[in-house]
Amino acid sequence: MLLSRYFLPVLKESPRDATIVSHQYMLRAGMIKQSSAGIYSWLPLGFKVLKRIEQIVHEEQERAGHIAIQMPTIQSAELWRESGRYDDYGEEMLRIKDRHDHDMLFTPTAEELVTDIFRSHVSSYKALPLTLYQIQWKFRDERRPRFGVMRGREFYMKDGYNFDLTKEDAMHAYNRHLVSYLRTYERMGLQAIPMRADSGPIGGDDTHEFLVLAETGESEVFYDSAVTDLTFGDREIDYDDVAQCAGVMEEFTTKYARTDETHDEALFAEVPADRQRTARGIEVGQIFYFGTKYSEAMGATVQGPDGKPTPVHMGSHGIGVSRLLGAIIEASHDDKGIIWPEGVTPFHVGIVNLKQGDDEADAACQALYDQVAALGLEALYDDRDERAGAKFGTMDLIGLPWRITVGPRGLKNGVVELTSRKTGESEEMAPDAAIAKIEDIYRKHGLVK
Amino acid sequence: MLLSRYFLPVLKESPRDATIVSHQYMLRAGMIKQSSAGIYSWLPLGFKVLKRIEQIVHEEQERAGHIAIQMPTIQSAELWRESGRYDDYGEEMLRIKDRHDHDMLFTPTAEELVTDIFRSHVSSYKALPLTLYQIQWKFRDERRPRFGVMRGREFYMKDGYNFDLTKEDAMHAYNRHLVSYLRTYERMGLQAIPMRADSGPIGGDDTHEFLVLAETGESEVFYDSAVTDLTFGDREIDYDDVAQCAGVMEEFTTKYARTDETHDEALFAEVPADRQRTARGIEVGQIFYFGTKYSEAMGATVQGPDGKPTPVHMGSHGIGVSRLLGAIIEASHDDKGIIWPEGVTPFHVGIVNLKQGDDEADAACQALYDQVAALGLEALYDDRDERAGAKFGTMDLIGLPWRITVGPRGLKNGVVELTSRKTGESEEMAPDAAIAKIEDIYRKHGLVK
Structure with a gap:
């Protein structure tokens, strides 16, 4: 969505x-x-x-x-x-x-x-x-x-x-x-x-x-x-x-x-x-x-x-x-x-675009969004033209367990950030690695077949 | 079921x-x-x-x-x-x-x-x-x-x-x-x-x-x-x-x-x-x-x-x-x-065992049942000890669009019978062929991925 x-x-x-x-x-x-x-x-x-x-x-x-x-x-x-x-x-x-x-x-x-x-x-x-x-x-x-x-x-x-x-x-x-x-x-x-x-x-x-x-x-x-x-x-x-x-x-x-x-x-x-x-x-x-x-x-x-x-x-x-x-x-x-357990979370992953309108960031977010959908999971993609703080605040409030943050600076190094809502810990990794980790997490919950 | x-x-x-x-x-x-x-x-x-x-x-x-x-x-x-x-x-x-x-x-x-x-x-x-x-x-x-x-x-x-x-x-x-x-x-x-x-x-x-x-x-x-x-x-x-x-x-x-x-x-x-x-x-x-x-x-x-x-x-x-x-x-x-359209039928296929208790017929029905489930579809398996007429009558009344009939005589020749509720036509074929046809039918309705 x-x-x-x-x-x-x-x-x-x-x-x-x-x-x-x-x-x-x-x-x-x-x-x-x-x-x-x-x-x-x-x-x-x-x-x-x-x-x-x-x-x-x-x-x-x-x-x-x-x-x-x-x-x-x-x-x-x-x-x-x-x-x-x-x-x-x-x-x-x-x-x-x-x-x-x-x-x-x-x-x-x-x-x-x-x-x-x-x-x-x-x-x-x-x-x-x-x-x-x-x-x-x-x-x-x-x-x-x-x-x-x-x-x-x-x-x-x-x-x-x-x-x-x-x-x-x-x-x-x-x-x-x-x-x-x-x-x-x-x-x-x-x-x-x-x-x-x-x-x-x-x-x-x-x-x-x-x-x-x-x-x-x-x-x-x-x-x-x-x-x-x-x-x-x-x-x-x-x-x-x-x-x-x-x-x-x-x-x-x-x-x-x-x-x-x-x-x-x-x-x-x-x-x-x-x-x-x-x-x-x-x-x-x-x-x-x-x-x-x-x-x-x-x-x-x-x-x-x-x-x-x-x-x-x-x-x-x-x-x-x-x-x-x-x-x-x-x-x-x-x-x-809120911190939703994976089994009941409304969306399985949130995607935050740090620079909406930036061609590269937009394309990377869209690609991640499509990959999540291809797993049979649902992403909520914050595609609004808002500052990062507001986007993070909304994601934290609604409590999606995993967030992928995409920005031009990270993309230059080929990475996005995967953040756990529960621990607050973030990890930089290639977009494909983030998707693989999401897949792995939800497979454990029977939500990826 | x-x-x-x-x-x-x-x-x-x-x-x-x-x-x-x-x-x-x-x-x-x-x-x-x-x-x-x-x-x-x-x-x-x-x-x-x-x-x-x-x-x-x-x-x-x-x-x-x-x-x-x-x-x-x-x-x-x-x-x-x-x-x-x-x-x-x-x-x-x-x-x-x-x-x-x-x-x-x-x-x-x-x-x-x-x-x-x-x-x-x-x-x-x-x-x-x-x-x-x-x-x-x-x-x-x-x-x-x-x-x-x-x-x-x-x-x-x-x-x-x-x-x-x-x-x-x-x-x-x-x-x-x-x-x-x-x-x-x-x-x-x-x-x-x-x-x-x-x-x-x-x-x-x-x-x-x-x-x-x-x-x-x-x-x-x-x-x-x-x-x-x-x-x-x-x-x-x-x-x-x-x-x-x-x-x-x-x-x-x-x-x-x-x-x-x-x-x-x-x-x-x-x-x-x-x-x-x-x-x-x-x-x-x-x-x-x-x-x-x-x-x-x-x-x-x-x-x-x-x-x-x-x-x-x-x-x-x-x-x-x-x-x-x-x-x-x-x-x-x-x-x-009733004759349910495939898109809304409560069960996608009915399985009728003509001789409940016959080892071979029971095993063949169970195998078909499992194969239907493996497609992500649902079968209703009439495993009651009833005469064939009563079983057919129930299946016709509840209107499942496809019925597979399994009996010892057919199994001797390696076949079961696939019947369309709509046309009433039956076709003898190998169990695997019946499953393949069911798969094909429901794939068209987007119910088999």
Whole structure:
């Protein structure tokens, strides 16, 4: 993308009402614009990151064998009366009357609707196991929306639902989700720690939240510091292998790690004193097993191997897709701006032309731009007639992980400058060497084939 | 995808309330499920096609230099009061009160919100031309929703908005959209004819609708049969070339083609009698130029080259993404089911194993499946233990354009059968030859690189 043709409305000043750094940088980098309290438009740069995150979530869900569907945002209240949640949900549910005076609502979650799909179409245990998921806009009418996309009212969420014949099968689905979530967050450059949590209005006993440690987190968390040494890495996983998935679950959830909702002082005291940590965390996902809560209330039964109708065991599993942008920025920034992890960066490399209009510099930038495109990657080329300082400032603010700087002086010596946003370190090298390094970096992330 | 692990709830019978063929087949093929009147869940097969269509729309918008954003579904009534449309819009607008009793609405279109984004961030003509677009869920509270996704209440739409300094520039944007829409529909295997239309609640004088001819179309259309001979084909286009885009516009809109809203008997009589046609059409898109209607009402001005504040010239442009599934099926089916055009098919090839459990047949199917995946394409492999008739029936119903049938008898002679869904013709050939032919077909559609 040529910056001269892009729409990147960066702001010099932080809007006053933005109190946390991710909200400030998302506004300043022209990623979002508030349209009403807790409701945002996603401007081009923000939308691009949202799509990168969505894509990773889709890929990891598919890898785990889960199947994508899409449910509507507006649902009838009827199903929610069947489950009993219509009255339970309180003021956070956006309730709507349509022109025929029917009670509708903007879905905050979709256990009821997906259970209705299931019971309408599945009657035999032979169709199990089954996990359906969607990535769709949700609405929760927060009383006091704040922190930008971190606690907005309209938000983008992946929500998945497993249907299994037995509790044992459903616990495998639970473990499978835990594994796929670990992979998902790591691809985004995040460490998200599974912590025992409270199930809230979803219901059920077994639930883990995934938390990213950050000073601005809303939850207080207590953990054994050894959990932060765990990484999933690039190990092979067979999602059908029950023991293997259970092993990962055990590895990642045995050490003490809880939110304040389930914190237990006595258990925490058993953690070696030098490893006891208290911190704040941002919730970026949650998995639940709630058994037959919805299937019994709504008659979602299958004929079991014994021929008898059996209510299915279910769980649900969420990833806060739009909220993740905020969480990633909270975890990865400095005083100049955002530092995008390579897996989610909106553009893979920025190209800064120090002397726009200089034939040689223009041609070198264009050649680099084309070479990046030929790799299947995207460059943002700052082709504006601006001074270098302004160009660097914009690139630092929007946080592209790699920048190539091109100027007449370097070109005389056959070099350009490759700069890491994270370390700030620059290296002079031939343009082809810079491209080779970019290729190498993104090949590691699976973005160059 | 292995069919045994997929969720494809095909129905034997057509539900009674489905009166047109696309609605019937979408239900029978397990693509959608109604959740409330005019509101649907997209089941896995339907969701896959929806995503294919969305992807084509994105690619063609980007090619035309338009920039993707995403606006929220829930908007404040305030902006709609500024433009005067809050009261104009009538009962089709879904009006909502949030917990603080603020007037909100589910967006049926986004001229106001995008104009607000523009006026907040753009102040100089130097940022023009600019076209922002989104693909997002919309809601229109139809009094009598019908025809499945063709006239639903919640629907998926691409809506784009151009901002230009002069009417002349805005007309170039109009032409650029016309060209990009022609390309878009042709990639989906559709002929969509631009017809002079009425602007309705959007406003403005210049507007064309794109119509797909089909008996079940809601609009009566009148045209010179010569328009159906026009195709855009694979000609090169430079979207910055004003004259070239204007030439395409002229070529495609000079011959008589109008909906009943703007039909002119006297003009129609001038068409040679043997070329006068009356038919029915399905609207799949519309482009508008409405000048300064919104920019004046909402103060969206830029500083012009002369230093004076100038209201921008605007247009908006829509493609009915979810409706297109219905339109494509109306235009492409037979009495056995859907016939997907290659550009949008959910799976690129179906693999039918005539003797599941036979080692040789199973191995041959798996090898074909892997080879299809290696091309970057997706196969649906019917690995169920079902009789051949049922497997063929499902494949015909869901409409994959190519089917490979594998059986022990053929394998003895080293052949499988490649069948075209469209012509019904089958050809025996070696498995490698079948894969080579599949590769060749999809390479033409740009789906094999």
